[in-house]
Amino acid sequence: MDKEKQIRVLHVLGGVGLGGAESRIMDLYRQMDRDEIQFDFLIHRNDGKKQFYEDEITALGGHIYALPKFRVYNYFSYKKAVTSFFALHHEFQVVQGHMTSTAAIYLPIAKRFGIPVTVAHARNAGVVKGPKGIATRFFRRGLAKKADVLFACSKLAGEDVFGTDAVKQGRVKIIHNAIDVKRFAFDEKKRQEARAELELTDQLVLGHVGRFDYQKNHPYLLEVFAEVCKKKPDAVLLLLGDGGARQAMEERCRELGIAERVKFLGNRKDTERFYQAMDVFLLPSFFEGLPGVLVEAQAAGLACLVSDTVTKEAQATDLVSRLSIDAPPECWAEEILKRVPYVRRNTTKELTEAGFDVRTQAQGYRQFYFGEGTADIGGVTTQ
Numbered sequence: 001m002d003k004e005k006q007i008r009v010l011h012v013l014g015g016v017g018l019g020g021a022e023s024r025i026m027d028l029y030r031q032m033d034r035d036e037i038q039f040d041f042l043i044h045r046n047d048g049k050k051q052f053y054e055d056e057i058t059a060l061g062g063h064i065y066a067l068p069k070f071r072v073y074n075y076f077s078y079k080k081a082v083t084s085f086f087a088l089h090h091e092f093q094v095v096q097g098h099m100t101s102t103a104a105i106y107l108p109i110a111k112r113f114g115i116p117v118t119v120a121h122a123r124n125a126g127v128v129k130g131p132k133g134i135a136t137r138f139f140r141r142g143l144a145k146k147a148d149v150l151f152a153c154s155k156l157a158g159e160d161v162f163g164t165d166a167v168k169q170g171r172v173k174i175i176h177n178a179i180d181v182k183r184f185a186f187d188e189k190k191r192q193e194a195r196a197e198l199e200l201t202d203q204l205v206l207g208h209v210g211r212f213d214y215q216k217n218h219p220y221l222l223e224v225f226a227e228v229c230k231k232k233p234d235a236v237l238l239l240l241g242d243g244g245a246r247q248a249m250e251e252r253c254r255e256l257g258i259a260e261r262v263k264f265l266g267n268r269k270d271t272e273r274f275y276q277a278m279d280v281f282l283l284p285s286f287f288e289g290l291p292g293v294l295v296e297a298q299a300a301g302l303a304c305l306v307s308d309t310v311t312k313e314a315q316a317t318d319l320v321s322r323l324s325i326d327a328p329p330e331c332w333a334e335e336i337l338k339r340v341p342y343v344r345r346n347t348t349k350e351l352t353e354a355g356f357d358v359r360t361q362a363q364g365y366r367q368f369y370f371g372e373g374t375a376d377i378g379g380v381t382t383q
Helices: 020-031 054-059 075-088 103-112 131-140 155-162 164-168 188-197 218-231 246-256 271-277 292-299 329-339 348-353 358-369
Strands: 007-012 037-044 064-067 094-097 117-122 149-152 172-175 205-209 236-240 262-266 280-283 303-307 320-323 380-382
Touching (some): 007 103, 020 054, 020 292, 054 064, 064 075, 103 117, 103 131, 149 155, 155 164, 155 172, 188 271, 205 271, 218 246, 236 271, 246 262, 271 292, 292 303, 303 329
Parallel strands (some): 007 037, 094 117, 117 149, 205 236, 236 262, 303 320
């Protein structure tokens, strides 16, 4: 395709580190014919440090631009920076804002400078407690009226970010977070290889994938694991991810006497290998939009135990059980031990039919970016 006819889509994010939204966008990016559609990224940072996906984005032909982080007190300087950016950059046919905390600021500015289509994409169904959460709610006000198109990863996320009226009126298109299903498919040989690498034999192996912050509820997760260890002293917990609370969680492991049983594996590009090694996947989050990690775990044929606050749309198989995080940790431990042993299976067909395969979704996004509507994007449920 002629480069002049190439569609350029600008994704607005907090960063391009190893997060849920970032990973789902990268899954989609890899499936695009980049002669037809090219992704660029507008991120928010002050430190200038290289982030997880930067090299891959550059290799795929994308550009990364940076705005200063929004701190409320810098409202006017932030707005000025956004204005300066879109005054210079008119090459985008679509601006897709995944950072909804400030989308009501940057999307109208993008529109004012001639961007044909602006999209607000809700990817979470809650906010952190305290001043930051209050500020997020405040600046999201009226967002439903400030974008051309409204996307959400789940109905709950759509209601939380855009309001129940926008969802009821059919203005919000629900697009499930899709993954490369085949990449995560269960394989007994790969399972044995992964467990051997981690020096695991026949122990019960629990696992979690997520950044170390409030939303993911790691303190409760560690208490649950401590209860499991009372019944299964050789049990192991694999924790993939990184974040500001990691050091505190390492200290908490020492306090609970489980430090030798917990493996902190950090951010990994090959997460699919570690799902193979697990026996049960745990997600006791306070809130989620539609957690891609839960879809990945199901794709790996894993038994999953999640909090009852996790959006039900992510439950694509019978492998998922739900419990309240208000329950004592021993209740979760009992449920975990009830789930094992079990026979792992290949769930590729189930997840693909449920709309969670990124290959199918990429075809729908292609149609949308070329102006052919939104109804055919894979995983969409119109309200």
